[in-house]
Amino acid sequence: MSNTLEDHVGTVNIGGRTITNLRFVDDIDGVAGEENELSRLVNQLDRASTKFGMEISAEKTKLMTNEHGSITTNISVHGQNLQMVQFKYLGAIISDQGSKPEVLARAAQTMTALSKLKPIWKDKNISVKCKVRLLRALVLSIFLYVCETWMLTAELQRRIQTLEMRCYRTILGISYLSHTSNDQVRTTIQQHIGPYDDLLTIVKERKQRWYGHVTRSDGLAKTVLQGTVEGRRRRGGQKKKWSDNIKDWTKKTFAETQALAHDRDRWRDWVHNSSRRRPDDSTQS
Structure with a gap:
C-alpha cells in the first residue's frame, strides 16, 4: 500500500489528517473525495499489486458513494467495470x-x-x-x-x-x-x-460506552469521530450524525461529554443513568 500511495495526493481530510485508505487484515478500503481521484487510486493499487505478484479481484471489489446518485466515471480492474453497491463489511451492511x-x-x-x-x-x-x-x-x-x-x-x-x-x-x-x-x-x-x-437501553448503553472508549483513545477512530471535514455543507436540512445520538441521550454539549468521558468511572455512571431515560410507551407496537 505504501507503494500505491507514493505519488498519490488525497483530498479527504478529517481533523487535519488526510485519509486515503482503511485496512483490516486482507481488506482495503480506498477513500477519495472525487471520482477521478478514486479511479487513480484503484489503478495505482492494481499496478502495485501486480508488481508484487498479487491480483485484485474485480468480482469482490465494489464501489460506494455517500452522495445521492451514482458514480459516473468508469472505474475498472483488468478491463472489468466495478459495480456500485451497498455491501457487507465484517458482517455489517455499509x-x-x-x-x-x-x-x-x-x-x-x-x-x-x-x-x-x-x-x-x-x-x-x-x-x-x-x-x-x-x-x-x-x-x-x-x-x-x-x-x-x-x-x-x-x-x-x-x-x-x-x-x-x-x-x-x-x-x-x-x-x-x-x-x-x-x-x-x-x-x-x-x-x-x-x-x-x-x-433499546442496551443499544444506547453500548453506543455510549464505545463513545467513551474512543474519546479516551488516540487513534484513527477518534480522528474520524471528532474531526471536521473540509468543504461546504449542502443546503437544506443536514443528515443526523452518529454523535447526535450521544448529545440527545445525555442532554449535554459535545465539550461536556468529552470532559466527562475522560473520567472512566464518572462516564460509566452517567451512561448507566442516561441510557435508561426513555419516553413513555404504553401502547401496542
Whole structure:
C-alpha cells in the first residue's frame, strides 16, 4: 500500500489528517473525495499489486458513494467495470442510507432465529426465566452485533422497541389479538426475571460506552469521530450524525461529554443513568 500511495495526493481530510485508505487484515478500503481521484487510486493499487505478484479481484471489489446518485466515471480492474453497491463489511451492511439497512437486516435475522426456536417457546416445561435467558443468548445477541456503530433515528428506535415486544410476546404466547399492552408484557417479564434493561437501553448503553472508549483513545477512530471535514455543507436540512445520538441521550454539549468521558468511572455512571431515560410507551407496537 505504501507503494500505491507514493505519488498519490488525497483530498479527504478529517481533523487535519488526510485519509486515503482503511485496512483490516486482507481488506482495503480506498477513500477519495472525487471520482477521478478514486479511479487513480484503484489503478495505482492494481499496478502495485501486480508488481508484487498479487491480483485484485474485480468480482469482490465494489464501489460506494455517500452522495445521492451514482458514480459516473468508469472505474475498472483488468478491463472489468466495478459495480456500485451497498455491501457487507465484517458482517455489517455499509450503505449510503445510513444505519437503516443494517438495523432492518439485523431485525429480519433476529426474527428468523426466533422462529427457528419455536418448539422451545411453546414448551410449557421450560420456565419463562429460562426462555428469556435463551432469547438473550441465541436471538437478541444477533441483533446487537455492532450496534455501537448505528446512528439511530426516532423511527429506528421505535422499530427496536417493536422487535423486542414481538420477541417477548412470542415466548409468552401472547397474541396481538388479545389487546395486551406493551406495559403489561413488560410487567409479566419483570415478574419472572425481576428488573431488566430493555433492548433499546442496551443499544444506547453500548453506543455510549464505545463513545467513551474512543474519546479516551488516540487513534484513527477518534480522528474520524471528532474531526471536521473540509468543504461546504449542502443546503437544506443536514443528515443526523452518529454523535447526535450521544448529545440527545445525555442532554449535554459535545465539550461536556468529552470532559466527562475522560473520567472512566464518572462516564460509566452517567451512561448507566442516561441510557435508561426513555419516553413513555404504553401502547401496542
